[in-house]
Amino acid sequence: MTAIHIRGGRLIDPAAGVDALKDILLKDGRVAEIATPGKIKQANGAEVLNAKGLIVAPGLIDIHVHLREPGQGYKETIASGTAAAAAGGFTAVAAMPNTVPVNDSPEITRWMQAPERGASIRVFPIAAATRGSKGDALNDYAALKSAGAVAVTDDGRPILKDNIMRETLTAAARVGLTVIQHAEDTRLTQGASMNAGPTAFKLGLRGMPAEAESGMVLRDIRLVTELRDARAHLHVAHTSTAAALAAVRQARRNGLRVTCEVAPHHFLLTEEHVGLYNTNAKMNPPLRSASDRDAMIAAILDGVVDAIATDHAPHAVHEKEVEFENAPNGITGLETALGLSLRWLHKEWKLPLGRVLSLLSAQPAALLGLKGRGTLTVGSFADVVIFDPKAEWTYNARHTQSKSRNTPFDGWTMQGKVRWTISEGKIAYTGA
Amino acid sequence: MNPTEASTRRQIHPPSVTASPFPYHAGSLLSADDLTLDDVSRILTRATALENMDPLVRARMLAKRRVALLFYEASTRTRTSFELAAKGLGADTTLVSSLSSSIEKGETLKDTGLTLRALGAEAIILRHNSSGAPWLLESETRLPVLNAGDGMHEHPTQALLDLRTILAHLKRGTKTLTARTLAGFTITIAGDILHSRVARSNMLLLPRLGARVLLCGPKELLPELAATAGPGIFIERDFDTALRQSQAVMMLRIQAERLAGVQLDLEEYKANYQLTGQRLAAHAPAALVMHPGPIIRGLELTAGVADGPQSVILEQVRNGVAVRMAVVERALTAGTHPGPIKGGRA
Numbered sequence: 156m157t158a159i160h161i162r163g164g165r166l167i168d169p170a171a172g173v174d175a176l177k178d179i180l181l182k183d184g185r186v187a188e189i190a191t192p193g194k195i196k197q198a199n200g201a202e203v204l205n206a207k208g209l210i211v212a213p214g215l216i217d218i219h220v221h222l223r224e225p226g227q228g229y230k231e232t233i234a235s236g237t238a239a240a241a242a243g244g245f246t247a248v249a250a251m252p253n254t255v256p257v258n259d260s261p262e263i264t265r266w267m268q269a270p271e272r273g274a275s276i277r278v279f280p281i282a283a284a285t286r287g288s289k290g291d292a293l294n295d296y297a298a299l300k301s302a303g304a305v306a307v308t309d310d311g312r313p314i315l316k317d318n319i320m321r322e323t324l325t326a327a328a329r330v331g332l333t334v335i336q337h338a339e340d341t342r343l344t345q346g347a348s349m350n351a352g353p354t355a356f357k358l359g360l361r362g363m364p365a366e367a368e369s370g371m372v373l374r375d376i377r378l379v380t381e382l383r384d385a386r387a388h389l390h391v392a393h394t395s396t397a398a399a400l401a402a403v404r405q406a407r408r409n410g411l412r413v414t415c416e417v418a419p420h421h422f423l424l425t426e427e428h429v430g431l432y433n434t435n436a437k438m439n440p441p442l443r444s445a446s447d448r449d450a451m452i453a454a455i456l457d458g459v460v461d462a463i464a465t466d467h468a469p470h471a472v473h474e475k476e477v478e479f480e481n482a483p484n485g486i487t488g489l490e491t492a493l494g495l496s497l498r499w500l501h502k503e504w505k506l507p508l509g510r511v512l513s514l515l516s517a518q519p520a521a522l523l524g525l526k527g528r529g530t531l532t533v534g535s536f537a538d539v540v541i542f543d544p545k546a547e548w549t550y551n552a553r554h555t556q557s558k559s560r561n562t563p564f565d566g567w568t569m570q571g572k573v574r575w576t577i578s579e580g581k582i583a584y585t586g587a
Numbered sequence: 588m589n590p591t592e593a594s595t596r597r598q599i600h601p602p603s604v605t606a607s608p609f610p611y612h613a614g615s616l617l618s619a620d621d622l623t624l625d626d627v628s629r630i631l632t633r634a635t636a637l638e639n640m641d642p643l644v645r646a647r648m649l650a651k652r653r654v655a656l657l658f659y660e661a662s663t664r665t666r667t668s669f670e671l672a673a674k675g676l677g678a679d680t681t682l683v684s685s686l687s688s689s690i691e692k693g694e695t696l697k698d699t700g701l702t703l704r705a706l707g708a709e710a711i712i713l714r715h716n717s718s719g720a721p722w723l724l725e726s727e728t729r730l731p732v733l734n735a736g737d738g739m740h741e742h743p744t745q746a747l748l749d750l751r752t753i754l755a756h757l758k759r760g761t762k763t764l765t766a767r768t769l770a771g772f773t774i775t776i777a778g779d780i781l782h783s784r785v786a787r788s789n790m791l792l793l794p795r796l797g798a799r800v801l802l803c804g805p806k807e808l809l810p811e812l813a814a815t816a817g818p819g820i821f822i823e824r825d826f827d828t829a830l831r832q833s834q835a836v837m838m839l840r841i842q843a844e845r846l847a848g849v850q851l852d853l854e855e856y857k858a859n860y861q862l863t864g865q866r867l868a869a870h871a872p873a874a875l876v877m878h879p880g881p882i883i884r885g886l887e888l889t890a891g892v893a894d895g896p897q898s899v900i901l902e903q904v905r906n907g908v909a910v911r912m913a914v915v916e917r918a919l920t921a922g923t924h925p926g927p928i929k930g931g932r933a
Contacts, residue, residue, distance in 0.1 A: 345847065345848065346847050353816065356781075356813055356815075356816060357787070358718055358740060359719075359737070359741070359784060359787060360718050360739070360740075361847070423599060424599075431719065431722050432719030449597050452597060473695075476695070476697050476727070477696065477697070477723070478696060478715070478719065478720045479717065479719045480717045480718065480719075481717065
């Protein structure tokens with residue numbers, strides 16, 4: 156089957172400024188036609204999807220996921236992770252390089268995109284900024300880019316040395332790649348397993364101070380300022396503190412290319428959700444104070460935040476069934492991002508649907524320069540999510556497509572049910 | 588929305604479905620916060636009754652019941668007194684310590700707990716270097732778990748034996764505890780509060796009986812936010828000022844093994860916070876001097892104070908056996924776990 160005819164849906168394409176009832180014809184992996192309902196001729200052999208009462212939007216794009224391959228297939232594979240992504244309405248994900256071995260080469264970058272991986276949606280590798288993510292020697296960014304890498308980062312092992320970060324920003328700018336920084340001054344967070352504050356004190360856990368994040372963001376912004384002429388692009392991953400957001404806001408006012416993302420758990424949960432050592436509420440950056448959480452919501456509503464990204468970080472059950480301090484950081488998130496965003500950002504806090512969808516598609520696509528994605532105009536990739544915006548449902552982690560189920564959102568009410576996810580013209584997921 | 592509106596607190600109502608192990612086994616004792624004042628009264632009354640009982644009669648109370656002691660950290664007082672307590676009631680005890688068991692081979696806490704359960708353990712007494720470990724053990728084994736100290740978090744039986752010691756001197760003859768039992772009393776906890784599970788359990792328990800708890804120590808070992816841990820907790824950085832208000836002072840050891848990079852000038856520390864005979868005579872000549880042990884003579888307190896007439900340190904140790912008899916008995920007689928049993932067939 157090469158053609159899909161989507162009929163009667165409400166097309167919301169924020170990048171194109173469209174919010175109207177439209178029929179869409181997808182052909183050969185691209186958008187072939189968009190027209191007022193009933194105006195597209197019935198194509199021979201086209202599969203017809205009845206989208207009456209549903210929203211049709213550009214497929215969602217998550218620029219921060221951990222697919223665990225190569226090396227940790229017991230947590231997740233590219234196949235299982237992308238299946239979970241498709242179930243969550245995503246048609247593209249950017250995969251972090253903290254695999255085993257670290258993705259610091261064109262070979263691994265290509266391996267991750269090979270058809271043999273069985274991905275049901277598009278995977279864009281993000282390559283390591285330095286060899287082995289050790290923070291010492293830069294990788295060959297031109298070679299990584301031509302192998303398909305869309306950004307560079309050392310993710311969980313942030314680049315601490317000023318000179319290396321400066322070189323990274325310069326070299327990445329030269330080839331047009333974004334530098335993503337997991338902002339954490341790891342010298343301030345040794346042995347810590349949650350946010351520093353009254354909850355950590357009470358639980359007897361060492362805390363990560365907010366300054367460990369904001370200090371690193373300020374340092375990086377200082378470097379970007381020095382490199383203003385090089386037009387370096389810094390992207391702050393999973394922003395979690397009010398102070399870091401304030402720094403990003405100020406950098407933008409100063410005309411710098413500094414962008415940021417926020418994860419659903421950081422705009423919904425606080426350190427109190429750690430409860431009595433719930434390892435599914437342990438991630439890095441950690442759940443912060445209520446005022447930090449409120450700052451995330453405010454910054455999403457007022458437009459400082461460029462993208463919602465999940466930081467999907469699967470871990471096997473046995474890895475999380477340990478002492479809180481010994482449990483690995485991270486939670487899954489691909490299947491809950493849309494449902495939580497619609498339930499809270501849209502329904503509760505009145506962010507218009509188009510803005511919510513833009514944060515989950517158009518803006519992340521623009522941020523990483525993913526051409527032909529994040530929008531549905533004639534000629535763009537046939538990446539589409541079709542969902543019922545009114546459907547309420549309860550997330551059950553046991554039914555996940557992911558290999559792991561380490562989520563704090565098990566049992567939460569979601570708004571908006573994905574009916575179809577179409578990746579480059581192929582149906583990647585069909586919901587009930 | 589403008590940024591000023593952002594300061595309005597967001598209300599988020601998550602569903603009640605969580606991965607929490609609650610409700611616990613009624614015999615578990617994980618946190619001082621879990622005990623109502625009635626529970627505490629019952630435990631202290633029972634401690635006295637068991638202590639006064641004919642040892643031969645007492646040894647039939649839990650005859651041949653099985654209690655496991657699972658110790659991931661070194662311990663003298665807590666381990667021995669729990670063991671003597673369980674044996675005094677007739678129970679069989681077995682000690683598993685991290686240095687002579689399969690824990691060294693990488694066995695997890697969950698698997699060690701399930702193994703002990705399969706071996707017939709009816710309760711587990713856990714000392715662990717990680718805060719929160721007892722909650723994990725409880726949820727995985729569904730056995731009554733007694734927290735014998737978890738990381739920097741809590742040491743509830745220490746708080747109970749400290750309370751028994753305090754009451755014996757300050758409110759002799761108290762039968763039933765109320766929110767006013769220790770009203771008007773001030774108890775200072777001095778030293779390494781940050782790393783102390785004894786401090787955390789005591790600061791949760793004592794204010795519930797009406798006591799005022801003063802925390803005293805340098806910033807490195809006592810962060811300002813410690814005062815937010817609960818009601819009735821205050822910070823007084825000046826040791827002499829704290830002593831002048833106190834009817835009891837608990838001295839804490841500097842936990843070198845948990846300092847993790849905290850830089851401390853020991854001479855300066857001693858000058859400001861060491862409990863000396865002179866300091867005691869000048870500012871608190873009638874106060875009880877307490878210490879959970881192990882004491883480091885010449886550091887947090889002088890030898891003269893440790894051995895002096897105001898010291899009740901060894902009395903605390905003795906009270907440990909009585910209180911732990913009551914707690915072990917409670918663990919084995921408190922009925923079954925309210926939740927489903929997990930962890931395969933055993």
